[in-house]
Structures are given as structure tokens and as C-alpha cells.
Amino acid sequence: MNSTKSPDRGDGFRTLQAGQRSEVWIASTNGEAELAYGTDELLLEAPNWTLDGTALVLNGDGKLWTLDVSARELAEVxxxxIPELNNDHVLAPDGKTIFLSANDSHIYRAALTGGRAERVTKDDGSFHFLHGVSPDGKELAYVGIVGGDFTQPGRLMTIAADGGATAAVDAGPGHCDGPEYSPDGEWLYLNTESFFSSVPGHAQIARIRVDGTGFEQLLKSDTVDWFPHLSPDGRLASYIRFPGGTVGHPADLPVAVVLVSTADWKTPLHSWPLFGGQGTLNVNSWSPDSERFAFVAYPLAKQTED
Incomplete structure (x- = not known):
């Protein structure tokens, strides 16, 4: 779910602070990481990886961009x-279509090559924050905020990818975010406060079957853990770890991107500490071969010098 001027809502696109940079990194499953692109002119967020493995898709300044990984060139889509975009965008399985959340609270569908976007969601009194597309491309998972009231917890919702009726999936009373389909389409992975509904700032990673059964906590920790993303082969997952007690998923604080095996969420395989948070890892950024994934850091000038 996007947040720009506060931890849990979007009212316009984010911009860099004075002396701050966007750094797009590509991490390998062996623990290495390479700087793919850096700029002090544009706040880039939430990389997706294209199906052909040649480019990343990001948002910045309310627009959509592609980053050629080899040439390291950025181009606007x-x-x-469509209104200004937030950082909730996911590619369809066909690799040609992208679904996007915009700052009018709606979800849109467009060709990755550009052109006119079509709105998917209806004016149903809710805000819609996209996070997942089913493996067959027929369904979307999103977080619904009823009446745009951000004092209320976000709810796990689904909708047909071509629009239509929405359906709620009961993931408990706590706020949830980041719902994303497993590669086999049987589960939705998410972060939730339902296991600690009386303790603000304790999001934990969980999963639930798409039919609403089997809700289970996957990782119990003292940190605040958001946005689980499974690799295409289902063996690995990345997520972002905030300091304990963090409310929402704010920008500009020390966080870590963590890599785990889906067979053992408790034991990190690798982690990458950085200055960031919001925009770093909001959507699935795995490469199609399950060997790499991308994230964004936002260092300040003094940190870069140090």
C-alpha cells in the first residue's frame, strides 16, 4: 500500500530530500548485491522485473518507468x-500487461509498452491498493480501505482482473498489506497485525488460502516485517524488516531487506541493511529465473560519504 505524506496513505508522489539519492540495487541469492542505477533527480520506487529478464519497472514522480538492466538506461512508459501513480504495480503473467494503483484510489490495467490505461475497480466507497495478480492472470488481490478511512485496518480483497464484483477474504481483525499469490495460486502471502491486534506496530508475515482457510503465521519476530515476495519457483522469499514498534511502513529509516527459504522463514539466508522503507520493496521484484531480485535504497548525502 502506498504512503507518501503519512505512513499509511497516498496523497501525491514522494520526492527526494535535499542531498538524498535513489539507488536501485540487484541482489543475488548468493548474497551479493550490485548497484544498477542511481539518481539524485528522481525518487524511484517498487521495482518489478519484466518477464524477459531485461528490465525493471518502477514508479517515480507519479509516472511509470523502465530501467534497462544492461544499458542502465531509464525510460518513461x-x-x-490515469492519474498519478503510487508504488503498487504488478505485471500480469503474460508479461505484456501491467496493473497499477493510482492516487485516485483505483486500480488500472495498461500495456507495458504504454498507451491508454483502463480502470478496473468501481466507485464502491473504498480505496484500492493493488499487490497481487493470480498466476492465471484472472484475479487481483488488493487491500481495501473502506471509505478511505485510514484509521481503520486494511482488508484483504480480491477482484476479477477485468473488473466486476469484489470479494473479501477474512484475514482477521488486524491491518493487513501486501497480499500476493503464491506461484501455484493456492495461497495469498501478506503481512498482518491480526496476531497482535492490540499492539500497533507489530506486522508479521503470514499466509492464507485463497478460499479463506488455513490462515497461519509464518514468522514470529520482535521486528516489524512487511511485504513477503516469493520467487517464481517458490523456493525463496524476500521481505523488508523494520525496527520493532514501527507503525505502518514509513520512509527514511534504517531497515533491512531479508532473504529466506520458504521452508524456513526463521533463518535468514542473507540480509542487506539500508536506509529506506517505503518504496524499497513494496511489490514483487524477483527475476523470472528466481536468481535475483531488486530493491531501492534512499541514502542521504552524509551516509553516502561515510
Whole structure:
């Protein structure tokens, strides 16, 4: 779910602080990480990896961009018919279509090459924050905020990818975010406060079957853990770890991107400490071969010098 001017809502696109940079990193499952692109002119967020493995898709300044991984060149995707974007965007399984959340609270569908976007969601009194597309491309998972009231917990929702009726999935009373389908389409992985509904700032990683059964906590920790992303082969997962007690998923604080095996969420395989948070790892950023994933750091000038 996007947040720009406060931890849990979006009212316009984020911009860099004075002396701050966006750094797009590509991490390997062996623990290495390489700086793919850096800029002090544009706040980039939430990389996706294209199906052909040649580029990353990011948002920045309310627009959509592609980053050629080999040439390290950034290009705008020319979209029309859509308001400013937030950082919730996911590619469809066909690799040609992208679903996007915009700052009018709706979800849109567009060609990755650009052109006019079509709205998927209806004016149903809720805000819609996209996070997942089913493996068959027929369904979307999103977080619904009823009446745009951000004092209320976000709810796990699904909708047909071509629009239509929405359905709620009961994931408990606590706020949830980041719902994403497993590669086999049987589960939705998410972060939730349902296991600690009386303790703000204790999001934990969980999963639930798409039919609403089997809700289970996957990782119990003293930190605040958000946005689980499974690799395409289902063997590994990445997530972002905030300091204990963090409310929401704010920007600009010390966090870590963590890699785990889906067979053992408790034991990190590798971790990458960085200055970031919001925008770092909001959506699935795995490469199609399950060997790499991308994230964004936002160091300040003094940190870069040090």
C-alpha cells in the first residue's frame, strides 16, 4: 500500500530530500548485491522485473518507468487516462500487461509498452491498493480501505482482473498489506497485525488460502516485517524488516531487506541493511529465473560519504 505524506496513505508522489539519492540495487541469492542505477533527480520506487529478464519497472514522480538492466538506461512508459501513480504495480503473467494503483484510489490495467490505461475497480466507497495478480492472470488481490478511512485496518480483497464484483477474504481483525499469490495460486502471502491486534506496530508475515482457510503465521519476530515476495519457483522469499514498534511502513529509516527459504522463514539466508522503507520493496521484484531480485535504497548525502 502506498504512503507518501503519512505512513499509511497516498496523497501525491514522494520526492527526494535535499542531498538524498535513489539507488536501485540487484541482489543475488548468493548474497551479493550490485548497484544498477542511481539518481539524485528522481525518487524511484517498487521495482518489478519484466518477464524477459531485461528490465525493471518502477514508479517515480507519479509516472511509470523502465530501467534497462544492461544499458542502465531509464525510460518513461507513456501512459494516458490515469492519474498519478503510487508504488503498487504488478505485471500480469503474460508479461505484456501491467496493473497499477493510482492516487485516485483505483486500480488500472495498461500495456507495458504504454498507451491508454483502463480502470478496473468501481466507485464502491473504498480505496484500492493493488499487490497481487493470480498466476492465471484472472484475479487481483488488493487491500481495501473502506471509505478511505485510514484509521481503520486494511482488508484483504480480491477482484476479477477485468473488473466486476469484489470479494473479501477474512484475514482477521488486524491491518493487513501486501497480499500476493503464491506461484501455484493456492495461497495469498501478506503481512498482518491480526496476531497482535492490540499492539500497533507489530506486522508479521503470514499466509492464507485463497478460499479463506488455513490462515497461519509464518514468522514470529520482535521486528516489524512487511511485504513477503516469493520467487517464481517458490523456493525463496524476500521481505523488508523494520525496527520493532514501527507503525505502518514509513520512509527514511534504517531497515533491512531479508532473504529466506520458504521452508524456513526463521533463518535468514542473507540480509542487506539500508536506509529506506517505503518504496524499497513494496511489490514483487524477483527475476523470472528466481536468481535475483531488486530493491531501492534512499541514502542521504552524509551516509553516502561515510
Amino acid at each position: 507513456p501512459l494516458t487516462g
